[in-house]
Amino acid sequence: MGWAVMVVWECEIINNTDTIVKRIKAMLEYDKTDPVSIEKYAKKLVGQTLDEAISGTILSAMNKEDKGTFGHILETCYFGINPGNSQNPDFKEAGVELKSTPLKMTKKGLVSKERLVMNMIDYMKLENETWETSSFLKKNALLLLVLYLHEKGRKSVLDYMIKAVGLWKYSAEDLKIMRDDWLKIQKMVKEGKAHELSEGDTFYLGACRKGHKEGPRKQPKSEIGAKQRAFSLKQRYVNEMINALLKREQSGIPEKIVKSVKEYSSGQTFEDFITSKFIPYYGMTQEEIACLLAIDLNKETKNANDIISRNILGVKKKNIEEFEKAGVTMRSIVLESTGKLIESISFPTFEYTELVKEKSWESSSIKAQYDKKFFFVIYKRNNKNEKVLKKAIFWNMPYKDLIEAKKVWKETILRIKADKCDNLPKITDNPVAHVRPHAQNKKDTFITPSGKKCVKKCFWLNAKYIQSQLGPI
């Protein structure tokens, strides 16, 4: 009943039973002795603001402008812990220290807004510590990072969007550098030079100023008072952590469509199952589907096709496990109101210099692409120009058509070698495939074997050919 007592402590912040019930519930949702369980629970924060995450807990008693408030609210209201100023990690049994830190948006993407301040340096104690038993490592060996986007317009920390969450364990290589940093700081303190410490002394681990009101602190071997400092992870290092974490977040583990085999009805194959998900929406416009699935599709949304397909499949992530494993490529196809397909289907651009090196069709990059199974989500425009879902089908290229496509590949290589990058197989040259530009603009080029610049191009499957493969719509 330890937490019952704690709940009482928090009464100044949390003052209704509803909230207390939520708090207790939160604490039962994870195992606070297990880092993995803590991380799993913490991951639910991603994509939410703190306000949403704690579902409207009353916090009026708190001064939201206080520094460190984000972390405090997170600890008390989301995790239901109250570690205070302990020398132990916040989740003591799991050895996990909770660290939240703001990000800012720059042209290069998300970066750390500031260094990550860790535990205070006690100069007198530091003198006699070793790195392995240091107060720094004791508290900060395993971090749970909660990264949120700091936006100027947002008034309250409750409104910041949480972008990424994850456990952080330093690599052995990092630890070596951090150890050297730590020893350097310790050495200066031992020599009575604590007042000369500066952040420029070290690489990953810094001794940053912390607290301005508090007076100078005592240091060994010197009568001079030293400014109060804390260990910190430098901004550059924090940026590395952020990159790694955001990458983990995005690529992450692919998401499954079928969560359990129980979802299949008897005799149903995977193909049947996927297709059956789309059937209820046949005949509906994208707007109608969006409405049914409660998707916010405004008219400016350009990736509506993709969003709708994903929602029908019930996946949020970019990577769909089954499709990845099976090499399925999901593509949307939009027919004109007349039923005609205008647009050909593009593939990744090739580098002229790489393409000419390809030894055989079998090992070529484009053959691997053509060989995949395709999942076509087919729309037809109605007389109001709205896209109406007609059908969703799996398709793969028949062998005889691959042979045609091979000719295009072969001819393309021959022409590149003959320095004719501007004259590659046209749509009229072959019934199945052709080559055409695919670039940002005409300045977006690759170098040709002869050293010229030529706009980026790729193989395309002819619209007419694809249409012939779709069957009646």
Next chain:
DNA sequence: GCATGATCATGC
């Protein structure tokens, strides 16, 4: 109407 070239929007 179609071939061909060009570029856009988005997300990584």
Next chain:
DNA sequence: GCATGATCATGC
């Protein structure tokens, strides 16, 4: 900054 999926623009 660029790959990717998608779509637009132009001229014959």
